[in-house]
Amino acid sequence: MTSPAPTPLSDTTMTADPAAVFARLRAEQGHVAWVELEPGVGAWLVMGYPEILTITKQERLYSRDARNWRLFRNGTVPPDSALGPMMFFRDNVIGYDGAAHARLRRPLDAAVSSVDQRRMRRSVERICDLLIGDFAVRGRADLVADYAVIVPMLAIADLFGLDTMQGHDLLVAMQALFGSAEDAQEGNRRFEELLGGALEARRRTPAADLTTALLRHPDLRGDAEVLQSMVVMVSAGYHTTISWIAQSLRLMLTDPRFAARVRGGRLGVDDALDEALWRDPPMYNMPARYALRDVQLGGRWIQRGDALVLGLAAAGHDPRVHSGHQEREVGNRSHLAWSAGPHSCPGRVPARLITRTAVETVLHRLPGLALTAPADGIPLTPSPWTRCPASLPVSFSVPVPAGSGTTTP
Ligand code: HEM
Structure with missing residues (x-):
């Protein structure tokens, strides 16, 4: 008798009811489930909250370095696999363990903690206001394409000292880079050129921004490492923040209890954002850790070289830690x-600042906001790693221009 084919990982992201998929996988396999990343390529999906803490905190047993992945080493996963961008080794902070990781990580933490949050808040407000100004008179918009996709890149570009025009250029380059079409390489070249330009400018004229903070950090060896640190921060922050904004707005627009709680003041915007992080975290499934020896986890035997995907969304549904009782859990930020x-x-501080500002500005500037598509018909951007609405078509009241004579005598 043959065992059933493993569940494709994208079944957890592309379904209408992820909780049901997690519950089924847990019933069949426990908190650590064997899933399929692409045909013939299996990995462990770690769905248990304590199990995720175990593997993320024990670097000597569970490496972040993808060069330890057996299926890549033995050629099962070809070098041109679609899994490459998310799973293959990267020569930056993401790819290393231990001291090598800590050296590349310290400059990022120092740079983020140098951010002037009040100044950043004002910049993000200006970006959000300008974008809303572009579509407010139409009374209709797609809050993903017209807003959530643009705000994070302009805000992150600003953090690195790029102006709005350069931020738009960075966005176009990033979209080409991730589009995997013929212009992907050109997108990559342009992306690094723009960040390299910011680096050169700040070497000549330092300023209060992340580029200058990275350039000054003694742990980074030369411009190449500064540039790679910039690249990894922009890339890691971009899609995740889009998703957080889009998922928070989707919750407000589709779950009437949720919207009523925010409007009625029973739920602050930050609490609402955290609820989105419990229910639909931007990195739904985070690649990956690689077992450095045979080891038992959640009752399963993991073999040396196996890949383990962090089921961050599944962990938010782990019945051992999260009751799912919304009112009782307000203020609980212990999601993963x-x-x-x-x-x-x-990047959690700038990510929250961007997302909170983006959501608050929509709520303030667009009265009468309502979804114009059925709540259960919102398309998702295909991915095994994220679960992000592809569009959020909305209508709202068009603001009446000042002095347009609406007052009655
Ligand atoms: C909604 C927003 C965001 C979410 C949910 C998020 C989530 C995550 C997660 C889950 C990881 C992986 C951790 C792991 O492998 O164990 C990560 C890593 C990382 N994130 Fe974010 N992120 C967000 C925004 C940002 C922003 C705005 C930045 C930069 C400005 C950023 C920079 C990074 C970097 C550099 C790493 C790699 C860190 C390392 O390997 O040491 N992230 N993020």
Whole structure:
């Protein structure tokens, strides 16, 4: 008798009911489930909250370095696999463990903690206001394409000292880079050229921005490492923040109880954002850790060289830690959306600032906001790693221009 084919990982992201998929996988396999990344390529999906803490905190047993992945080493996964961009080794902070990782990580933490949050808040407000100004008179918009996709890149570009025009150029380059079409290489070249230009400018004229903070950090050896640090921060922050904005707005627009709680003041915007991180974290499934020896986890035997995907969304549904009782859990920020351990996200402060500002500005500027598509018909951007609405078509009241004579005598 043959055992059933493993569940494709994208079944967890592309389904209408992820909780049901997690519950089925847990019932069949426990908190650590064997899934399929692409045909013939299996990996462990770690769905248990404590199990994720175990593997993210024990670098000597579970490496972040993809050169330890057996299926890549033995050629099962070809070098041109679609899994490459997310799973293959990267010569930057993401790819290393231990001291090598810590050296590349310290400059990022120092740079982020140097951010002037009040100044950043004002910049992000200006970006959001300008974008809303572009579509407010139409009374209709797609809050993903017209807004959520643009705000994070302009905001992150600003953090690195690029102006709005350069931010738009960076966005176009990034979209080409991730589009995997013929212009992907040109996108990559342009992306690095723009960040390299910011680096050169700040070497000549330092300023209060992340580029200058990275350039000054003694742990980074030369411009190449500064540039790679910039590249990894922009790339890691871009899609994740789009998803957080889009998922938070989707929750507000589709779940009437959720919207009513925000409007009625029973839920602050930050609490609402955290609820989105519990329910639909931007990195739904985070690649990956690689077992450095045979080891038992959650009752399963993991073999040396196996890949383990962090099921950050599944962990948010782990019945051992999360009751799913929304009112009772307001203020609970112990979700794993930022992961845990030495590689946990260094960008959570700017990410929250961008997302909170983006969501608040929509709520303030667009009265009567309502979805114009059925709540259960919102398309998702295909991916095994993220679960991001592809569009959020909305209508709202068009603001009446000042002095347009609406007052009655
Ligand atoms: C909604 C927003 C964001 C979410 C949910 C998020 C989440 C994550 C997660 C889950 C990881 C992986 C941790 C691991 O492998 O264990 C990560 C890593 C990382 N994130 Fe974020 N992130 C967000 C925004 C940002 C922003 C805005 C930046 C930069 C400005 C950023 C920079 C990074 C970097 C550089 C890493 C790699 C860190 C390392 O390997 O040491 N992230 N993030």
